Amino acid sequence: MDDDAKEQRNPAWWGRRAWSLLSAVRARAPLVQCITNLVSMDIAANTLLSAGASPAMVHSLREVPDFTPRCDAVYINVGTLSEDWLPSMRAAASAGRPWVLDPVAAAASGFRMEACLELLALRPAVVRGNASEILALADRSIAASSNFKGADSSHESVNAIEAAKVLSLSSGAVIAVSGAVDFITNGEQVVGVNNGVAMMQKITATGCAVTALIAAFVAVEPSDALVAAACALAIFGLAGEIGMESSKGPCHSQDAPH
Numbered sequence: 001m002d003d004d005a006k007e008q009r010n011p012a013w014w015g016r017r018a019w020s021l022l023s024a025v026r027a028r029a030p031l032v033q034c035i036t037n038l039v040s041m042d043i044a045a046n047t048l049l050s051a052g053a054s055p056a057m058v059h060s061l062r063e064v065p066d067f068t069p070r071c072d073a074v075y076i077n078v079g080t081l082s083e084d085w086l087p088s089m090r091a092a093a094s095a096g097r098p099w100v101l102d103p104v105a106a107a108a109s110g111f112r113m114e115a116c117l118e119l120l121a122l123r124p125a126v127v128r129g130n131a132s133e134i135l136a137l138a139d140r141s142i143a144a145s146s147n148f149k150g151a152d153s154s155h156e157s158v159n160a161i162e163a164a165k166v167l168s169l170s171s172g173a174v175i176a177v178s179g180a181v182d183f184i185t186n187g188e189q190v191v192g193v194n195n196g197v198a199m200m201q202k203i204t205a206t207g208c209a210v211t212a213l214i215a216a217f218v219a220v221e222p223s224d225a226l227v228a229a230a231c232a233l234a235i236f237g238l239a240g241e242i243g244m245e246s247s248k249g250p251c252h253s254q255d256a257p258h
């Protein structure tokens with residue numbers, strides 16, 4: 001192992017990298033075009049703004065030729081995919097900007113799976129999904145799994161590490177699997193991020209929001225998507241930990257005041 005790889009095993013190195021990339025986002029305010037699902041638009045835009053980036057929810061095919069080349073990164077999310085939006089996704093992914101894919105519920109239908117695989121062939125810098133989504137992209141037979149939960153994961157992230165490595169090597173993208181521990185791989189190295197709180201699964205589109213943040217980090221560190229993705233996931237997880245300290249979380253019916 002060379003000196004740089006040894007240094008990367010040091011948690012202090014990761015802390016410094018995460019802080020320096022967040023500082024770069026704040027200083028440069030990268031413009032991130034988001035073609036994302038209707039559920040996630042607010043939380044993704046607010047996540048980008050809170051980190052210092054500039055979000056733009058621009059999804060018309062007619063705007064892509066003018067707008068996408070001016071962006072620092074592109075974020076594409078298939079959560080509420082329709083036939084109308086797929087051409088915009090294809091065009092924005094092909095515009096020569098670094099881009100990041102969120103394959104929400106990839107196994108939900110043949111249409112969605114084909115769209116994800118087609119987009120994957122357009123060379124995203126990073127794909128961030130939950131364990132079920134990454135497993136399904138790596139092996140379509142997982143799509144037939146009986147405990148399929150749509151946009152939610154029915155698998156643990158640790159059980160998708162090998163699939164993520166295979167998918168990374170076959171696609172050329174860095175693959176990030178979110179969960180109790182987030183795992184990020186370029187097919188050889190695997191980095192684990194242990195931040196976050198379980199409550200984040202109970203807020204819709206937190207996964208979509210962190211993928212948007214990954215796009216902002218890729219915008220300021222396009223030459224090292226593995227580090228960009230891992231640092232974005234760590235910062236987002238830390239934000240969740242800080243939020244947990246001041247929040248009581250969602251109110252279940254048995255806890256509600258009578």
Ligand SMILES: Nc1ncnc2c1ncn2[C@@H]1O[C@H](COP(=O)(O)OP(=O)(O)OP(=O)(O)O)[C@@H](O)[C@H]1O
Pocket residue numbers: 104129130131151152153178179180181182195196197198199200201203204205206207208209210233236237
């Ligand atoms: N058990 C857990 N403990 C700590 N953090 C978690 C846990 N589960 C998820 N997270 C964090 O929550 C965020 C969203 O990850 P998750 O895997 O739930 O995404 P997702 O299923 O794609 O979400 P969505 O589709 O709602 O956007 C990530 O930052 C992840 O690290």
Ligand SMILES: Cc1ncsc1CCO
Pocket residue numbers: 037039040079080104151204205207208
């Ligand atoms: C609930 C849901 N359905 C489609 S996208 C989305 C947001 C979480 O992925």
Ligand SMILES: [Mg+2]
Pocket residue numbers: 102104105129130151207208
């Ligand atoms: Mg998701």
